Amino acid sequence: KRDTCLSVDDAFDLWADNVNFCQRVETRTTEEGALCRTGVQCRDDVVTKLCVWPKDGHSWGDNMPGTFMVGEFIADVFTAEP
Secondary structure, three states, X not given: OOOOOOOHHHHHXXXXXXXXXXXXXXXXXXXXXXXXXEEEOOHHHOOOEEEEOOOOOOOOHHHOOXXXXXXXXXXXXXXXXX
């Protein structure tokens, strides 16, 4: 049980380290301004990725800046080699 909230970045780090067993995490900024963190050399080559848009808060629907990335993410998930 946790007595405090966990930030998105901390939750990603825990997941990358303790669930997907990634060797390291790389960070890059996309052309669209998203800050993306990707786990590298994860167990069974699983996709471990988090993208956030600084200063955008919670955005949903067609206005969400990352809507276009969903297709790319799903492609990554289903085309990863075992």
